[in-house]
Amino acid sequence: MSEAALADVLTRASDVVQSATELAERASDLAARPVLPVVPSLSGVLPDAGLRKGSTISVTGSTSLLLALIAEVTQRGSWAAVVGVPDLGLVAADELGVVTHRVAMIPCVPHETAGDVIAALLDGFDIVAVAAEQALPRGQRGLTLARRLTARARSRAAVLLTIGAWPVADLTLQCAELRWEGLAAGTGYLRTQDALVTVRGRGTAARPKTVPVRLRGTNGPALRDDAPGSMATVHRLRA
Numbered sequence: 001m002s003e004a005a006l007a008d009v010l011t012r013a014s015d016v017v018q019s020a021t022e023l024a025e026r027a028s029d030l031a032a033r034p035v036l037p038v039v040p041s042l043s044g045v046l047p048d049a050g051l052r053k054g055s056t057i058s059v060t061g062s063t064s065l066l067l068a069l070i071a072e073v074t075q076r077g078s079w080a081a082v083v084g085v086p087d088l089g090l091v092a093a094d095e096l097g098v099v100t101h102r103v104a105m106i107p108c109v110p111h112e113t114a115g116d117v118i119a120a121l122l123d124g125f126d127i128v129a130v131a132a133e134q135a136l137p138r139g140q141r142g143l144t145l146a147r148r149l150t151a152r153a154r155s156r157a158a159v160l161l162t163i164g165a166w167p168v169a170d171l172t173l174q175c176a177e178l179r180w181e182g183l184a185a186g187t188g189y190l191r192t193q194d195a196l197v198t199v200r201g202r203g204t205a206a207r208p209k210t211v212p213v214r215l216r217g218t219n220g221p222a223l224r225d226d227a228p229g230s231m232a233t234v235h236r237l238r239a
Helices: 003-032 063-075 090-095 111-124 140-156
Strands: 056-060 080-083 103-106 127-131 159-163 171-184 187-201 209-216
Touching: 056 063, 056 140, 063 080, 063 090, 063 127, 063 159, 063 187, 063 209, 080 111, 103 111, 111 127, 111 140, 140 159
Parallel strands: 056 159, 056 171, 080 103, 080 127, 127 159
Antiparallel strands: 171 187, 187 209
């Protein structure tokens, strides 16, 4: 190997080490914080200007809103898991800034094992997003499981995000009046989504408030709740 080639290899290796070190430092910084950061457009929506560790947050009306909530955390080196959403739009996730190779997907979970699977994920991930309908059986059994998982998230300092109503959520974000922008004369891409988000919860969030939110694509084309899965890297696991 020539001296020039060796120097190039050493430079590339140094860049990789530096990037890995920076990523580890950012992840370590997140671990020390009581609140996980969110993109600026959502910081004014949440009572703590971010996702408080140990909390359970229910999101209804928009998958894009849920994806936007996990974007900043994955950008800073943390991992998220998504349970029970086989048709999650990875194109939309990427456009909203989610680092998809730091998202573990468990598309389908039987009711019989859902509780154990989600509890295990809460032990190892900063954020676990769960489709409430897929995770919770009906009636008292569902309420009991919801309480168990909410308590698990609190004890592990993880954030449990639920897609759909969750009976014991600390905070509920209800998205309504969605409007898309970006098409010009019938052509082009949907690049932004305007919505009204109503926030209800406990403590400082006990009084409901409604906040206008704009979700903006960061990497190019369409923002769509029904966007099909892309070729973006994602880890799909079986329960």
